[in-house]
Amino acid sequence: MRARALTQISVGPSPAQPALPEGAPPIPPSSRPAASPPPDRTQTAALPPPTPKAPSAPALPRMEPLTVLFDGTATALPDPAQARLDAIAERMSANPQLRLQIRSYASGTPETAREARQLSLARALAVRERLGTAGIASTRVDIRAMGMEAAGGAPDRLDVEFLNQ
Numbered sequence: 001m002r003a004r005a006l007t008q009i010s011v012g013p014s015p016a017q018p019a020l021p022e023g024a025p026p027i028p029p030s031s032r033p034a035a036s037p038p039p040d041r042t043q044t045a046a047l048p049p050p051t052p053k054a055p056s057a058p059a060l061p062r063m064e065p066l067t068v069l070f071d072g073t074a075t076a077l078p079d080p081a082q083a084r085l086d087a088i089a090e091r092m093s094a095n096p097q098l099r100l101q102i103r104s105y106a107s108g109t110p111e112t113a114r115e116a117r118q119l120s121l122a123r124a125l126a127v128r129e130r131l132g133t134a135g136i137a138s139t140r141v142d143i144r145a146m147g148m149e150a151a152g153g154a155p156d157r158l159d160v161e162f163l164n165q
Helices: 079-094 112-131
Strands: 067-068 100-103 141-147 157-162
Touching: 067 079, 079 112, 100 112, 112 141, 112 157
Parallel strands: 100 141
Antiparallel strands: 067 157, 100 157
16 A cells, blocks of 8 residues: 655745755746745734714812811811812812812910810811711821921911812
């Protein structure tokens, strides 16, 4: 029994032509075997159609920091501050990336420094709670109870400022 001759199958680029021995005449182009074209392995991915960009919301004007003044040992927010806090809450609801910092101060003496810090913390927590009732997560509001370190302002005050407006 005789084995049949196997057909040569070539995958990929055609093998290079063997080099001619030295002194051999060149082979004319017409008698060279035609190189088979490489198989078409090109794949084309379909791209999704471009999506139209939504018009961006107009930039809101910067909001000035809010300063709330307190009387003595009061921790309740004064009525004028309520409306301003509502405006701050609306802005924060419209932009979930906005964050606030509340710096709160309270007057005292070196002997009452602990009480002053506690009072300033209670005031800051009252503001954060008010914003929480408007739907603002407490994790978006940083509190710094500064106690007696008024830093050149009224000693019984609270400053509310956007960190990334």
